[in-house]
Amino acid sequence: MKLALDLRHLLHGTGEFGPRAAGLPWRRLVALLLLFAALHGACVGAFGLRGLQILYSALKLPLLLGLSTAICLPNFYAVNAVLGLRDDFGAALRGVLATQATVAVVLASLSPLVALIYVSSDSYPLAIVGNGVLFAVAALGGQVTLARHYEVLIARNARHLWARRTWLVLYVFVAIQLAWMLRPFVGAPEMATSFFRSGPWSNAYVVVLRALSALFA
Amino acid sequence: MRSLFQYVDGLLRGRFTRPEDLAAGRIEIPISRLVAIGLVLGLSYGVFMGLYGALRPEQASWMQVLASALKVPLLFLLTLVVAFPSLYVLSALADSKLSAADTLRLLLIAIGVDLALLASLGPVTAFFTLSTESYAFMVVLNVLFFAAAGFVGLGFLRRALGHVFRREEAPLAPPQPDPWGAPAPAADVAATAPEAVRLPAPPIFQPRRPVLRERARSIFVLWTLIYAVVGAQMGWILRPFVGTPVREFSWFRERESNFFEAFFRALASLFT
Numbered sequence: 001m002k003l004a005l006d007l008r009h010l011l012h013g014t015g016e017f018g019p020r021a022a023g024l025p026w027r028r029l030v031a032l033l034l035l036f037a038a039l040h041g042a043c044v045g046a047f048g049l050r051g052l053q054i055l056y057s058a059l060k061l062p063l064l065l066g067l068s069t070a071i072c073l074p075n076f077y078a079v080n081a082v083l084g085l086r087d088d089f090g091a092a093l094r095g096v097l098a099t100q101a102t103v104a105v106v107l108a109s110l111s112p113l114v115a116l117i118y119v120s121s122d123s124y125p126l127a128i129v130g131n132g133v134l135f136a137v138a139a140l141g142g143q144v145t146l147a148r149h150y151e152v153l154i155a156r157n158a159r160h161l162w163a164r165r166t167w168l169v170l171y172v173f174v175a176i177q178l179a180w181m182l183r184p185f186v187g188a189p190e191m192a193t194s195f196f197r198s199g200p201w202s203n204a205y206v207v208v209l210r211a212l213s214a215l216f217a
Numbered sequence: 218m219r220s221l222f223q224y225v226d227g228l229l230r231g232r233f234t235r236p237e238d239l240a241a242g243r244i245e246i247p248i249s250r251l252v253a254i255g256l257v258l259g260l261s262y263g264v265f266m267g268l269y270g271a272l273r274p275e276q277a278s279w280m281q282v283l284a285s286a287l288k289v290p291l292l293f294l295l296t297l298v299v300a301f302p303s304l305y306v307l308s309a310l311a312d313s314k315l316s317a318a319d320t321l322r323l324l325l326i327a328i329g330v331d332l333a334l335l336a337s338l339g340p341v342t343a344f345f346t347l348s349t350e351s352y353a354f355m356v357v358l359n360v361l362f363f364a365a366a367g368f369v370g371l372g373f374l375r376r377a378l379g380h381v382f383r384r385e386e387a388p389l390a391p392p393q394p395d396p397w398g399a400p401a402p403a404a405d406v407a408a409t410a411p412e413a414v415r416l417p418a419p420p421i422f423q424p425r426r427p428v429l430r431e432r433a434r435s436i437f438v439l440w441t442l443i444y445a446v447v448g449a450q451m452g453w454i455l456r457p458f459v460g461t462p463v464r465e466f467s468w469f470r471e472r473e474s475n476f477f478e479a480f481f482r483a484l485a486s487l488f489t
Contacts, residue, residue, distance in 0.1 A: 071340045078337035081229030082330055082369055174341055181348045203349035206487060213488040 006032060010101055013145065017098050019152040024090045029097040030066070036104035037062040043111035044185050047118055047127050053187040056195050060182045061107070065100050068175040072167065079166045083159045092163060095149025099142045106141035110134045127186050180204035224254055228329045233322075234373075239380035242314045244322040251325035252294065258332035259290025263458075265339035268346045269355050270460025278466035281457075288455045289335075293328050295455075296448040297321075304440050311432045315381055323377055324440075331370030338362045355459050356483040367445075375437050382433035449476040 006028060009015035016025045038058045045057025076096065080089045117130040146164065153160040179185075181201055187193060224246075227233060233246045263286035270281025305320045315323065345358055452458070453476040460466065 071344050074337040074340055075334070078229060078334050079369075081226060082334065082373065084231060086226070086230045170341065174344060177345060177348055200350055201348045203345070203351050203354050206349065206351045206354050209487050210489075 007105065010098060010105065010145075013098075013148045017094070017101075019091070019095065019149040021094065024094050024097075026093070026097055029094075029101045032101040033065055033097070033104045034062040036101070036108040037065050040104070040107035040111050040114075041185070043114045044131055045187060046115070047124070047186045048189050050187060050193050052193045053184075056193070057185050057187075060185060060195075062104075064175065064178055064182055065104060068171060068178045069096070069100050071174050071178075072170045075170055076163070076167050080163050083163055085153075085157060085159055085163055088153055088156065088160070091149070091153060092160070095146055095153070096167065098149060099146040102145040103138045103142035106138040107135070110138060122189075124186070124189055131186060177204050180207075221254065221257060224250060225258070225329070225333055228254065228326060229333055231373075233326060234377050234380075236380040236383075239323075239377055240383055242316070242319060242381070244315075244319050244326070246322060246326070248318065248322060248325065251322060251329060254329050255294060255325065255332055256290045258329065258336045259293055260286045262332065262335045262339050262342070263287065263289035265342040265346070266359060266458055267460070268343055269352070270457070270466065272346065273350075273352070273460060273462040275462050276460075276465050278460070280466045281460040284466075284468055285458050285460075288458055290332070292448070292452055292455055293332060296444060296451045297324060297328065299451065300443050300447045303443055307439050307443075308436050311436050313381060313436065323374070323381075327370045327374040327377070330373045331366045334366035334369045335362060338366065350462075351487070352459065352462050353483040353486040356480070357487065359459060360480055360483075371437075371441055374440070378433045378437050382436075452476060453479075 005015075006017070009017045010029075010032065013019060015021065016023060017029065038061065041061030042054050042058035044061065045054040047053070073093075076092070077089060080086060080092055085092065113134060114131060117127060121127075150160055150164050154164075180203075181196070183197060184191070184194075233244060238244065264282055266289060267282035267285030270285070271277055271279045301321060301324065304324065305317050308315065308320055313320070342359065342362065346355065349355065454469075456470050457464075457467070
């Protein structure tokens with residue numbers, strides 16, 4: 001009952017999770033993020049119906065959303081402080097955490113579509129592209145929450161616009177690399193189940209730059 | 218530690234650089250405290266920066282963490298030691314009323330803001346260090362982070378300089394009539410004169426404003442140029458900060474090449 005109420009407040013931007021709330025209910029926002037990201041992760045990992053991959057993906061998706069947020073938070077604080085927005089930091093943090101929780105909830109709501117893709121085809125590339133598109137949809141959903149919180153903040157001080165931009169650039173930069181590190185989420189059918197891909201960790205940006213370079217070579 | 222964090226928080230929030238204080242040429246924070254803040258913040262980013270040297274596949278050495286932790290704050294503070302005399306002289310020539318000690322405080326505050334931003338990016342540097350083997354990527358990432366933090370520090374400095382010079386731009390109070398019956402100043406005479414002889418009040422203060430604003434901008438540009446050139450060269454002298462994977466740990470490298478050549482070489486190697 002409490003969970004349903006929290007979800008309603010989160011999605012409608014009202015109550016304690018709303019942009020005009022007074023407190024910072026971070027524990028509940030983090031709990032929502034972890035719970036719904038794990039639910040969606042389990043669904044994403046169910047491609048080959050391998051129990052271990054389901055478990056790994058259920059662990060990895062909350063890790064992806066939570067860790068990338070945690071890595072970028074010190075800079076978010078510093079940027080807010082240096083822009084003279086320190087007094088609004090609680091509200092800004094509430095907006096960011098609510099955004100991450102919203103992404104997780106939207107992802108979980110899209111889980112039946114993932115299941116539909118898996119049931120309708122055994123194509124691994126389709127599973128990858130389908131999950132990518134659904135993740136993009138969830139990210140856009142998160143932006144609705146972020147915009148809702150930042151609308152109030154920007155009205156108070158236009159510099160919040162810069163704080164939001166900085167947050168987004170750094171967050172996307174970190175999240176792409178973390179997602180690359182944490183792969184596989186779906187699990188290639190011909191490969192053994194593993195938490196990380198075998199071999200040393202590589203850098204997503206270097207891989208992309210080298211691939212682009214090879215295209216024009 | 219808590220007290221230090223409060224100081225850093227105050228620094229970022231501009232508690233020590235309030236417009237009214239700067240306009241009065243007043244910066245009330247001890248220099249020793251600012252140096253301590255710079256040392257701690259630089260040291261914390263240096264630890265993250267040196268992590269690559271400690272974890273690289275070949276020639277790994279934890280000494281790189283120690284070296285980078287010492288070198289990052291040194292880079293900023295030694296650059297200031299070298300550049301400060303010229304920075305102060307130039308600003309004094311431009312008629313800044315900040316004393317040498319207050320100029321030093323202002324520059325240390327800007328460095329503190331820069332280092333605080335850099336330290337806040339430490340977890341991101343650590344994350345990429347743990348997840349990449351590419352030395353060139355780490356070099357480019359660190360240069361970008363130094364540049365981003367530097368721009369924020371410069372923005373802070375520019376705002377502060379604007380307040381320092383605004384003091385002189387404040388319009389003077391309108392001339393008061395002499396209570397002992399002396400003739401009223403020229404502007405009042407013009408206002409009470411007949412229409413035929415009424416002349417516009419002479420624009421005594423108007424041309425001065427753009428000149429002073431221009432002066433603040435010139436000082437800012439000169440300071441930035443001097444500090445950036447000295448800083449880049451100081452960084453080159455103090456290298457390595459990240460630690461090339463193929464070389465053994467060393468505190469310093471031999472004198473060769475320059476910062477810009479090395480940066481563009483690292484950037485180009487990302488594509489090959």
